[in-house]
Amino acid sequence: xxxxxxxxxxxxxxxxxxxxxxxxxxxxxxxxxxxxxxxxxxxxxxxxxxxxxxxxxxxxxxxxxxxxxxxxxxxxxxxxxxxxxxxxxxxxxxxxxxxxxxxxxxxxxxxxxxxxxxxxxxxxxxxxxxxxxxxxxxxxxxxxxxxxxxxxxxxxxxxxxxxxxxxxxxxxxxxxxxxxxxxxxxxxxxxxxxxxxxxxxxxxxxxxxxxxxxxxxxxxxxxxxxxxxxxxxxxxxxxxxxxxxxxxxxxxxxxxxxxxxxxxxxxxxxxxxxxxxxxxxxxxxxxxxxxxxxxxxxxxx
Numbered sequence: 320x321x322x323x324x325x326x327x328x329x330x331x332x333x334x335x336x337x338x339x340x341x342x343x344x345x346x347x348x349x350x351x352x353x354x355x356x357x358x359x360x361x362x363x364x365x366x367x368x369x370x371x372x373x374x375x376x377x378x379x380x381x382x383x384x385x386x387x388x389x390x391x392x393x394x395x396x397x398x399x400x401x402x403x404x405x406x407x408x409x410x411x412x413x414x415x416x417x418x419x420x421x422x423x424x425x426x427x428x429x430x431x432x433x434x435x436x437x438x439x440x441x442x443x444x445x446x447x448x449x450x451x452x453x454x455x456x457x458x459x460x461x462x463x464x465x466x467x468x469x470x471x472x473x474x475x476x477x478x479x480x481x482x483x484x485x486x487x488x489x490x491x492x493x494x495x496x497x498x499x500x501x502x503x504x505x506x507x508x509x510x511x512x513x514x515x516x517x518x519x520x521x522x523x524x525x526x527x528x529x530x531x532x533x534x535x536x537x538x539x540x541x542x543x544x545x546x547x548x549x550x551x552x553x554x555x556x557x558x559x560x561x562x563x564x565x566x567x568x569x570x571x572x573x574x575x576x577x578x579x580x581x582x583x584x585x586x587x588x589x590x591x592x593x594x595x596x597x598x599x600x601x602x603x604x605x606x607x608x609x610x611x612x613x614x615x616x617x618x619x620x
Contacts (some may be wrong), residue, residue, distance in 0.1 A: 326390030484544025488521030512552030
């Protein structure tokens with residue numbers, strides 16, 4: 320198959336390109352870097368573009384069998400008004416441009432990323448693909464983001480909305496932010512530590528995306544996260560144990576709010592999300608349990 324990935328030089332996109340190439344697919348990567356980076360997988364076709372702006376890069380989309388839309392600025396950081404606009408526009412405008420460029424003459428599949436932030440903050444409630452959206456900034460962003468992607472149905476495309484949990488893997492993502500603190504003996508829970516942490520091992524995320532590409536009977540939102548979410552304090556305890564470091568030094572909520580402003584709520588609240596659609600379709604997680612996942616990642620597997 321011919322597969323195009325926007326945001327393809329990111330944490331997930333790079334690994335996904337390698338996985339698709341290994342399966343014999345043709346892969347085109349679109350990203351904003353002026354040229355491929357040293358870690359760009361050999362064998363991909365690279366297109367440099369600002370995907371928030373319509374342009375020649377859109378020509379690449381019309382003849383693809385699968386488009387995987389991963390582009391979007393990182394949410395990690397202090398949310399000023401300007402940064403929230405960047406987070407929003409990088410997702411909404413890119414998705415709009417992708418859909419506009421899709422051909423109604425070409426049978427295609429769009430896998431467009433969203434996030435479990437769609438559900439807002441629901442304390443201990445178990446959330447499935449049928450649960451309603453929240454009312455905070457991230458939830459509103461996800462609602463608008465998903466609406467833009469669903470427009471591709473009007474062109475006859477199969478649309479799958481992949482709501483990512485927090486991705487755990489080597490050399491990036493949440494663990495890259497967390498591990499240094501533990502190694503300096505200052506790691507621990509965030510706030511009360513009772514908030515739910517819905518996560519997914521990189522291996523399982525990549526396999527889930529390949530699974531969804533091959534399953535023409537699946538469409539709409541799909542939660543891409545482990546079936547065994549944990550509380551934040553359980554994550555801290557497991558990570559500290561793996562790194563042979565203490566895990567009891569909690570970061571007070573007020574300090575996070577002072578440092579990160581509105582974004583702190585995303586770390587202090589959390590969601591308990593269950594991948595009902597994947598499980599119902601027969602997808603098998605290799606790393607459903609957090610300790611096994613962390614051991615795999617820290618061992619370099």
